[in-house]
Amino acid sequence: MPHIDIPSGLPGITGLLESRLDTSEPIRELTQFILRGPSSLTEGERELIASIVCDGNECQFCTRAHTTTAARYVGSMDLVRSIIDNPLASPLHPRISRLLVIAAAVRASPRGVSQELIDDARRVGATDVEIHDTVLIAALFCMYNRYVDGLASVCPDDDTYFETLADRLSTQGYVRKGLVNATH
Amino acid sequence: MAFVPVDASIPGIRSLFEFRPETGAPLRRLAHALLHGESPLTKGERELIAAFISHGNQCTFCTMSHAAAARHHYGSEADVVDAVVYRGDHSVVSSKLQALLVIAEKVRRGGRIVTDEDVAAARAEGAVDRDIHDAVLISAAFCMFNRYVDGLQALTPRDPDAYIEMGKRMAEVGYDGGR
Numbered sequence: 001m002p003h004i005d006i007p008s009g010l011p012g013i014t015g016l017l018e019s020r021l022d023t024s025e026p027i028r029e030l031t032q033f034i035l036r037g038p039s040s041l042t043e044g045e046r047e048l049i050a051s052i053v054c055d056g057n058e059c060q061f062c063t064r065a066h067t068t069t070a071a072r073y074v075g076s077m078d079l080v081r082s083i084i085d086n087p088l089a090s091p092l093h094p095r096i097s098r099l100l101v102i103a104a105a106v107r108a109s110p111r112g113v114s115q116e117l118i119d120d121a122r123r124v125g126a127t128d129v130e131i132h133d134t135v136l137i138a139a140l141f142c143m144y145n146r147y148v149d150g151l152a153s154v155c156p157d158d159d160t161y162f163e164t165l166a167d168r169l170s171t172q173g174y175v176r177k178g179l180v181n182a183t184h
Numbered sequence: 185m186a187f188v189p190v191d192a193s194i195p196g197i198r199s200l201f202e203f204r205p206e207t208g209a210p211l212r213r214l215a216h217a218l219l220h221g222e223s224p225l226t227k228g229e230r231e232l233i234a235a236f237i238s239h240g241n242q243c244t245f246c247t248m249s250h251a252a253a254a255r256h257h258y259g260s261e262a263d264v265v266d267a268v269v270y271r272g273d274h275s276v277v278s279s280k281l282q283a284l285l286v287i288a289e290k291v292r293r294g295g296r297i298v299t300d301e302d303v304a305a306a307r308a309e310g311a312v313d314r315d316i317h318d319a320v321l322i323s324a325a326f327c328m329f330n331r332y333v334d335g336l337q338a339l340t341p342r343d344p345d346a347y348i349e350m351g352k353r354m355a356e357v358g359y360d361g362g363r
Contacts (some may be wrong), residue, residue: 111243111334
């Protein structure tokens with residue numbers, strides 16, 4: 001049971017974001033831009049960055065939401081799992097593998113990124129903005145994971161919930177659901 | 185030197201806001217809503233939680249700047265800030281805030297370790313849902329801000345005097361450019 005009353009009764013982050021709109025509005029805008037806005041990183045690559053952080057933080061709701069969404073872009077949940085378990089052994093371009101290593105370092109420790117990790121990423125073509133965005137996505141999910149678990153929000157058991165959520169996140173992004181529907 | 189080419193004349197997180205304005209704008213608005221928006225916690229208490237969490241994360245820029253803002257809010261009782269943040273003496277703040285600091289610290293270390301008992305202890309001291317929500321989200325948000333600043337090695341002034349004016353502006357104007 002959540003530590004506070006969630007008026008909407010919605011699970012995971014969705015109920016929390018509905019419970020305080022003045023903070024959720026900038027959080028949603030930031031998330032929509034950094035995960036779905038114009039970028040040289042693909043949406044799938046950015047969902048993998050989110051996934052490796054949520055998985056490392058053992059946040060069940062966020063991990064299931066973002067790995068299921070990442071799988072829509074990269075092909076399968078097995079591939080997502082193998083990439084986040086060992087990014088350097090993945091079949092992806094070394095640029096994203098090295099960025100995933102940076103994301104994991106940001107998660108593990110607030111001061112975990114070394115010059116060496118940055119140099120390794122640059123050597124295989126990572127740009128300044130890609131490095132910036134990787135660090136910010138990793139930091140953002142360190143917030144989300146703590147928000148969701150710190151208030152013990154509910155995590156649904158069934159895969160169907162997360163498949164439906166991934167449908168929405170991969171086609172409509174992170175804008176507020178009511179607003180998306182209002183435009184249709 | 186920062187890991188990305190920021191304006192070296194701007195200290196800390198503001199250089200990152202300028203580097204990437206598309207993300208800087210919502211990050212500023214989030215900080216403003218959290219630390220200046222409506223809350224049962226005073227602005228001083230919220231800045232104190234921010235400085236306390238930043239200190240736990242060893243983020244010098246965020247610790248010194250938010251401690252300076254908290255001191256400005258606390259005014260003649262500014263030593264409360266140094267007691268909590270730097271000396272680990274929580275007895276100088278209310279029982280409610282002490283219980284919220286326990287929750288905030290657990291959120292910093294990992295959200296899953298917050299227990300029902302921690303929350304019940306805060307409620308017993310008068311905390312309501314919104315106090316608990318705000319303590320958790322401020323802690324979580326500073327786990328983001330701290331990682332953003334130090335993960336990109338934004339410029340961190342070492343001179344404590346450099347933070348006094350900064351803290352005053354943060355306390356009086358806030359984070360959204362005074363809109």
